[in-house]
Amino acid sequence: MAISSTYELSTIKQLYIRHRVQLVQWLVKMYAFDPGEATELAQSAFAIFAERAAAGSLPSFERAGLEKTYLFAIAKNKAREQLRLRKRTTALSEQAVGIQDEEQEREAEAEKRSRIELASKAFAKLGEKCQQLLKLAIVFKTPMQDIAQQMDYENAQTVKTRKYKCLQRLRTLYTQSTN
Amino acid sequence: MSDELKDIALAEAYLNDALSEEEKRVVEKRRQDDPDFARLVDDMDVMMAGSKAAFRQEVQEQLQELEKTLPRIPLDEAALILNDMDIPAAEEEDDTLQSSEEDSSKNRRWLYLIALLLIILAVITWALWPQPKAHEQLFAKYFEAPPVERSNSRSPIAALQQKADAAYQTGQYAAAIPLYDQLYREYGDSLSLYYLGMAQMANGNGEAAVESLNTVAELPEDIRYRQLQFYLALAHLQEGDRKAATDLLRNLDGEAAEALRQEMEKAFSQ
Numbered sequence: 001m002a003i004s005s006t007y008e009l010s011t012i013k014q015l016y017i018r019h020r021v022q023l024v025q026w027l028v029k030m031y032a033f034d035p036g037e038a039t040e041l042a043q044s045a046f047a048i049f050a051e052r053a054a055a056g057s058l059p060s061f062e063r064a065g066l067e068k069t070y071l072f073a074i075a076k077n078k079a080r081e082q083l084r085l086r087k088r089t090t091a092l093s094e095q096a097v098g099i100q101d102e103e104q105e106r107e108a109e110a111e112k113r114s115r116i117e118l119a120s121k122a123f124a125k126l127g128e129k130c131q132q133l134l135k136l137a138i139v140f141k142t143p144m145q146d147i148a149q150q151m152d153y154e155n156a157q158t159v160k161t162r163k164y165k166c167l168q169r170l171r172t173l174y175t176q177s178t179n
Numbered sequence: 180m181s182d183e184l185k186d187i188a189l190a191e192a193y194l195n196d197a198l199s200e201e202e203k204r205v206v207e208k209r210r211q212d213d214p215d216f217a218r219l220v221d222d223m224d225v226m227m228a229g230s231k232a233a234f235r236q237e238v239q240e241q242l243q244e245l246e247k248t249l250p251r252i253p254l255d256e257a258a259l260i261l262n263d264m265d266i267p268a269a270e271e272e273d274d275t276l277q278s279s280e281e282d283s284s285k286n287r288r289w290l291y292l293i294a295l296l297l298i299i300l301a302v303i304t305w306a307l308w309p310q311p312k313a314h315e316q317l318f319a320k321y322f323e324a325p326p327v328e329r330s331n332s333r334s335p336i337a338a339l340q341q342k343a344d345a346a347y348q349t350g351q352y353a354a355a356i357p358l359y360d361q362l363y364r365e366y367g368d369s370l371s372l373y374y375l376g377m378a379q380m381a382n383g384n385g386e387a388a389v390e391s392l393n394t395v396a397e398l399p400e401d402i403r404y405r406q407l408q409f410y411l412a413l414a415h416l417q418e419g420d421r422k423a424a425t426d427l428l429r430n431l432d433g434e435a436a437e438a439l440r441q442e443m444e445k446a447f448s449q
Contacts, residue, residue: 009241016242017249024252035254043242047235054234112225119229120236131233138230164184167191170226171219 012050016043019068023075031079041082045075054140085110122173130166137163186216190223313446318417321439324352324381325406329370336366347374352382369398377410385417409436421447 020042027038049071052058061067084106123131133151136142137159144156144163153159180188192198193206210217327344331337343358355378362371376391392411395402412427421443428440 009238012238013241013245016245020246020249021252025254028254035252039246039252043239043246044235046242047238050238051231051235115225116228116232119225120232123229123233134230135234138227139234160188161180161184164180164187164191167187167223167226168183170229171222174222174226174229 008053009050012046012053015049015067015071016046019071023072026072027075027079031083033079033082037082041078042075045071045078048074048078051139056141118177119170119174122170122177125173126166126170130162130169133159133162134166134170183219186219187223190216190220191227193220194224194227312419314416314419314421314443317439317442317446318385318413320442321435322380322410322413322417324350324377325410327374336362336368339366340368340371343371343374347378350381352378356382369395369402372398373402373407376414380410380414380417383417385414385419388414389418389420405431405433409433412436412439416443 020039023042023045024035024038027033027041028035031038033041049058049067059066059070061070123134126134129151133147136147136150137144142150144159147159148154148156151159153162189206193203198206206220210220324347327348329340329344339358339362343355343362346352346355346358356375359371359375359378362368363375372391373395376388376395379385379388379391389411392407392414396407396411408427408431412424412431415421415424415427416439425440425443428436428443431437
């Protein structure tokens with residue numbers, strides 16, 4: 001299946017139906033995840049794939065089957081990240097002393113991940129228009145002029161100002177959730 | 180536009196790498212000097228990542244809904260083995276090459292481990308495999324079923340003799356044994372008793388062979404005395420009675436008997 005750089009949820013769903021079984025089985029076998037974890041990881045890999053497709057940052061899959069290779073590569077990195085996190089949790093639960101630079105780096109990484117998750121939840125509290133605008137601007141990297149046409153704004157400058165206001169609103173919601 | 184919105188615009192441009200080198204330096208200097216601005220840049224980074232995460236979450240939720248409508252994924256052993264047959268080599272991701280190397284190194288380690296286990300298993304099997312005992316080895320070395328030597332007979336049992344001899348000559352000792360037994364018991368054919376003993380030895384039954392050959396030796400007919408004694412010794416040897424075999428061999432002339440006796444002495448003195 002050829003994947004264009006244009007994101008289509010229906011295409012992602014078709015890809016999911018086509019590759020989910022093998023990907024989940026592979027994650028179970030290679031990384032000993034339980035079926036639930038493996039399915040969640042596989043879905044998360046497809047979501048990353050979708051994000052890259054939306055941003056137009058997927059490589060060109062001229063050869064058949066390359067999108068599958070790419071998907072498996074994303075899943076592999078996600079799996080390894082997950083295992084690193086698990087390892088870290090185990091180490092902390094065993095009250096390991098003498099945390100080194102690497103551990104501090106992981107701490108910082110985990111903290112940032114947690115902040116991003118909070119921001120993601122705050123995003124869901126934004127109004128529909130702000131959500132749509134930020135999605136188009138940040139995820140799809142749509143030019144301001146195109147967003148103006150799609151969302152019926154006066155011009156690109158208006159869109160820019162709206163975008164900054166939406167980011168400001170998002171930050172406020174995020175800050176509220178952290179307090 | 181308010182100052183905060185201007186700062187958000189600046190932070191966003193900085194994070195998207197949309198500033199000139201000079202503008203970047205100004206922003207970086209301000210980040211160092213102005214903690215509020217530094218926090219805002221940091222927060223904008225998180226807001227943009229959070230917007231992308233929200234999109235991924237939305238896709239993931241769609242896939243979770245889709246998953247509920249799809250058949251359950253088989254995760255039994257057979258399915259997992261079949262899965263191996265069509266796994267692509269994941270190479271596009273940044274650190275996947277390293278990961279592939281790690282995997283292939285892991286696979287190599289497994290292969291070495293399996294090879295080592297096989298070698299250990301082979302050594303253990305070899306060590307525990309029942310080795311033939313000395314008397315069995317000597318028997319195997321010296322015993323060869325002698326060919327049938329029988330003058331042409333026109334007796335009524337000739338057909339049965341031919342049938343028994345044919346089975347014996349072709350190595351079908353199990354088939355020859357009841358025929359020779361019948362020829363001796365029903366018709367008193369003493370030569371058949373001799374070959375019965377040979378067939379029994381060839382068939383691995385030294386005890387029966389000793390009985391048959393002892394009976395031959397007690398018969399009034401003088402049937403190949405020297406060979407008979409030698410084969411009787413071999414039959415004793417086959418059933419593990421070294422003393423009886425040695426006693427018989429000691430009274431025999433001939434190179435084979437002498438060689439076997441010496442080898443027996445050597446083997447059993449160790």
